[in-house]
Amino acid sequence: MKRSLRRALWAGAVVAVTVAAVPVTTAFGAGTVTTTFTKAQDWGTGHETKVTVTNGSSATVTTWRIEFDLPSGTTISSAWDADVTSSGNHYVAVKKSWAGSLAPGASFSWGYNGTGAYKAPLNCTINGAACGGGTTPPTTNPPNPGGKKVVGYFAEWGVYARNYHVKNIQTSGSAAKLTHILYAFGNTTGGRCSIGDSYADYEKAYTAADSVDGVADTWDQPLRGSFNQLRKLKQLNPHLKVIWSFGGWTWSGGFTQAAQNPAAFAESCYNLVEDPRWADVFDGIDVDWEYPNACGLSCDTSGPNAFKNVISALRSKFGSNALVTAAITADGSNGGKIDATDYAGAIGNLNWLMPMTYDYFGAFAAQGPTAPHSPLTSYTGIPQQGFNSDAAIQKLKSKGVPANKLLLGIGFYGRGWTGVTQAAPGGSATGAAPGTYEAGIEDYKVLKNTCPATGTIAGTAYAKCGSNWWSYDTPSTINGKMTYANNQGLGGAFFWELSGDTSNGELIGAIKGGLG
Structure with a gap:
């Protein structure tokens, strides 16, 4: 490391609490619009819940409002992708203005973090209808603890x-x-x-x-x-x-x-x-x-x-x-x-x-x-x-x-020289190419726009821009x-x-x- 001081919340998110346990999923919704609460994570003192609204009807759903109670011992501490308000243990979640309508068969997910261990919501309604229903199996896989790091x-x-x-x-x-x-x-x-x-x-x-x-x-x-x-x-x-x-x-x-x-x-x-x-x-x-x-x-x-x-x-x-x-x-x-x-x-x-x-x-x-x-x-x-x-x-x-x-x-950065006339590797130079924070070094996020790669050698990329020559992945x-x-x-x-x-x-x- 030769250098000077130098929301994808759901990806892999449904995790079993114990080995071979099935993540808890609670589905609500009478009729054709359903609401599913899935325990995405539970670390004992807190939990993460994914809530999915699914339009099973043949008509577009332009708005939705979910009301529910949480059992004693758990509260919502933060939420995303829905506007959530509360009065005691009673919660109301409504669709955000940017979320758009739900076409027939479409789903929308929002989520929250809660204090305490996960407990299934009670007394749930969606758009005023009494809730009911069964369970929905999770659709994502837990991270593989033996997988690649x-x-x-x-x-x-x-x-x-x-x-x-x-x-x-x-x-x-x-x-x-x-x-x-x-x-x-x-x-x-x-x-x-x-x-x-x-x-x-x-x-x-x-x-x-x-x-x-x-x-x-x-x-x-x-x-x-x-x-x-x-x-x-x-x-x-x-x-x-x-x-x-x-x-x-x-x-x-x-x-x-x-x-x-x-x-x-x-x-x-x-x-x-x-x-x-x-x-x-x-x-x-x-x-x-x-x-x-x-x-x-x-x-x-x-x-x-x-x-x-x-x-x-x-x-x-x-x-x-x-x-x-x-x-x-x-x-x-x-x-x-x-x-x-x-x-x-x-x-x-x-x-x-x-x-x-x-x-x-x-x-x-x-x-x-x-x-x-x-x-x-x-x-x-x-x-x-x-x-x-x-x-x-x-x-x-x-x-x-x-x-x-x-x-x-x-390396998520490149190294470069200036004073270079030869495009291929092996050319002479006069010094370090200018860098945002340090001469001769620049971030990939900058180089991909300012000096796009023009060639590859030995499994990595290089580029010559003006008199500057850079290599990066x-x-x-x-x-x-x-x-x-x-x-x-x-x-x-x-x-x-x-x-x-x-x-x-x-x-x-x-x-x-x-x-x-």
Whole structure:
């Protein structure tokens, strides 16, 4: 991860409370217009309900009004796609003006989140008619806990200049596609886990407009910031797991000291991740050490066993139920960074490894040659042998890392040069192409419009626009990479990072769709 500080509510939503249990569905409606309440999620202290109005008549239904009572112990805390009012435990839901009429045979769904466990509504009427009827089976499938992982980084500093917040994960539809979020980064200064940015993490007050659930923070609530927003996101998407990532390019220096006393490091990390203010937010810890027994922003000489020892200490302290993961080098060259550390020796204590199969080439080599920063395979003229995704995957597999514990890395950004005259890769340059936040780097959501891809090489895309040359992944090349991941038996894919995608999640959609 070589970088500087650097509503799809229903997709996969019907989840059984216990293994092999059938999700509860309560259908109401006398006559030909029915209303179905489906328990989409239930996490004990709260639940999510999907309500579907279906026109079974031969005439168009221009409006609808549903009235019902909720049993004691449950209330509606928020609703969407219907106007909902209440008086005590009596609720009225009416069609929003934008929703349009219901043609014969058509359905419309709205939903709500409630407090307490799910309880079926009582005394329901639709358009004044007494309710009645049976049950309707669910039409969506629960997320497959053994399925492919789709893991995305959320950068804590994105809430500033990028104006990217946890809410955007929901509104883009990405939350429904993700299995895990990596929150980046915590610090490692002094060989201890520490807060990276307290304001962004847990102090920033969110307005109703910027909040995941449309509820504004108050001055006296115990937890605010992105941590509280992540809590709200998980309430809407109970399948989601959140992992706190420590280190990264900028903050990996402290791992050298951590390796001198892994138990003390693990203790500090556990105490921070499991802080009572946010312990329910995080499901584990991720180590992004760039790079053990090799050089990144600084050089480490802790030896080939240091990483394995740190991971072992973390697993011992966090226990078997927590997620412990790691982002690692993707240098597949002979004698390169993968060879410098015993990653295979650590894999038994890790849920998975994420070789960072991007940033192989870029304008950190100012004069070029131009080359794709995330090649899937080698190609004639590649500037450095072993600098491609397949080389990294094959090397790790050859060392004994199981394929299903390896995730393929995707960059949601491009790297580029300026002063380039040659369209094909391999041209000379004069420096880094201009970027919105950092020279030589630009988000996919920008590049797809300003410099559309004109060619592909080694399973990724490139483009020359004026004197600027960029390489980046597109939905099409990601689809190819996911085919590779499937063919190799990999555990899924991960990406850096969420704010680089389009507002409707083009790239994450390609990952999810490609993995199947």
